[in-house]
Amino acid sequence: xxxxxxxxxxxxxxxxxxxxxxxxxxxxxxxxxxxxxxxxxxxxxxxxxxxxxxxxxxxxxxxxxxxxxxxxxxxxxxxxxxxxxxxxxxxxxxxxxxxxxxxxxxxxxxxxxxx
Amino acid sequence: xxxxxxxxxxxxxxxxxxxxxxxxxxxxxxxxxxxxxxxxxxxxxxxxxxxxxxxxxxxxxxxxxxxxxxxxxxxxxxxxxxxxxxxxxxxxxxxxxxxxxxxxxxxxxxxxxxxxxxxxxxxxxxxxxxxxxxxxxxxxxxxxxxxxxxxxxxxxxxxxxxxxxxxxxxxxxxxxxxxxxxxxxxxxxxxxxxxxxxxxxxxxxxxxxxxxxxxxxxxxxxxxxxxxxxxxxxxxxxxxxxxx
Numbered sequence: 001x002x003x004x005x006x007x008x009x010x011x012x013x014x015x016x017x018x019x020x021x022x023x024x025x026x027x028x029x030x031x032x033x034x035x036x037x038x039x040x041x042x043x044x045x046x047x048x049x050x051x052x053x054x055x056x057x058x059x060x061x062x063x064x065x066x067x068x069x070x071x072x073x074x075x076x077x078x079x080x081x082x083x084x085x086x087x088x089x090x091x092x093x094x095x096x097x098x099x100x101x102x103x104x105x106x107x108x109x110x111x112x113x114x115x
Numbered sequence: 116x117x118x119x120x121x122x123x124x125x126x127x128x129x130x131x132x133x134x135x136x137x138x139x140x141x142x143x144x145x146x147x148x149x150x151x152x153x154x155x156x157x158x159x160x161x162x163x164x165x166x167x168x169x170x171x172x173x174x175x176x177x178x179x180x181x182x183x184x185x186x187x188x189x190x191x192x193x194x195x196x197x198x199x200x201x202x203x204x205x206x207x208x209x210x211x212x213x214x215x216x217x218x219x220x221x222x223x224x225x226x227x228x229x230x231x232x233x234x235x236x237x238x239x240x241x242x243x244x245x246x247x248x249x250x251x252x253x254x255x256x257x258x259x260x261x262x263x264x265x266x267x268x269x270x271x272x273x274x275x276x277x278x279x280x281x282x283x284x285x286x287x288x289x290x291x292x293x294x295x296x297x298x299x300x301x302x303x304x305x306x307x308x309x310x311x312x313x314x315x316x317x318x319x320x321x322x323x324x325x326x327x328x329x330x331x332x333x334x335x336x337x338x339x340x341x342x343x344x345x346x347x348x349x350x351x352x353x354x355x356x357x358x359x
Contacts, residue, residue, distance in 0.1 A: 055281040
C-alpha cells in the first residue's frame with residue numbers, strides 16, 4: 001500500500017509532496033503530542049494528527065515518515081506548507097476525525113506499530 | 116546588584132484547577148513567610164485576579180508581576196508577564212476573543228474572581244482551561260506587542276509543555292525564557308542547546324506550594340524592567356539559576 005492508494009481510497013486532499021505518493025507505507029501512527037511521535041513512530045509510517053504547526057514537517061523528516069494526514073478539517077499553517085514543500089514531505093488533509101481515519105486505514109490493511 | 120527571590124508562576128482561585136484557598140491575601144502571606152520578593156500571578160487565560168493580588172501585596176512591599184498562562188492552539192502553555200495592567204487587559208481581550216466554551220465547575224473546578232481579602236466578586240464562566248485559537252508563535256508576538264515577557268511554561272513536563280506538544284522549540288520563536296518545573300533535576304536536559312535563559316517556579320495551585328520553588332535574580336530593584344534586563348543579560352542584571 002502506498003500513499004497514492006490511501007489518498008484515493010480515503011478521499012484525502014494532497015497539499016504537498018505530490019512526488020512522494022509512491023512511498024510504501026510501513027504502518028500507521030496517530031498522536032497529537034509531537035514528542036510522542038518522535039519517540040514512537042516508525043520509518044515509513046503514515047501519521048494522523050490534528051496538529052498543523054510547522055514542527056510536524058521536521059518530525060516527519062527526522063523520522064523518515066511516508067506522510068502526514070491532518071485530520072478533522074484542520075488546515076496546515078502557511079509556514080507548514082512552505083516547509084513541507086522545501087523538504088518534500090507529503091501532507092494530506094481530511095475532514096474526517098482521527099479515529100475514523102485510523103479505522104479506515106486499518107480496514108485497508110495498514111497496521112499499527114508492532115510492540 | 117542585590118539578590119531577589121522570584122516565584123513568577125502562581126495560580127489563584129481563578130484557575131479552575133487551583134485550590135479555592137488561593138486567595139490574593141493568602142498567596143501574599145505565604146510568599147512573605149517564605150521570603151519571596153517578587154511573585155508572578157499567572158492564571159489560565161485570564162488576568163482578572165492580578166489587581167487584587169497587587170492590592171494585597173502593597174501592604175507588604177512585595178512586588179507582583181501581572182500575567183496569565185496562555186494555552187496555545189497546540190496546547191502548549193506560555194507564561195505572559197506584563198509591566199502594567201493596561202497591557203495585561205488588552206492582551207486578555209484578544210485572548211478571550213479566541214477562547215470558546217463554557218466552564219463546567221463540577222468537571223474542572225470553580226473560577227473565582229476575588230478581591231484582596233478573598234471576598235467573591237464574581238465567577239468567570241469561560242472555559243479558562245481551554246486552548247486559545249492562536250498558534251504559539253502568534254501568542255509570543257501578541258505578548259511582545261504589549262511589551263510583555265513570553266516564557267514557555269514547565270518545558271520538562273509531559274503535558275502542556277512546548278516540547279511535549281511540538282517535539283522541540285521552533286527556531287526563531289522569540290521566547291524570552293524557558294521555565295523548568297521543580298522536578299527539573301529528574302529529567303536532565305541539554306540546557307545549553309536552547310540558547311535561552313532558564314527560570315524555575317512553583318506553578319503553585321495550593322498555598323503550601325507558593326514560593327517553594329523560585330528563581331534568584333541579581334537586580335537593582337524588584338521591578339518588571341529589572342527582571343526583563345536580567346532575562347536579556349544586560350546592564351549586569353542576571354539570573355542566578357544554573358540548572359546544570
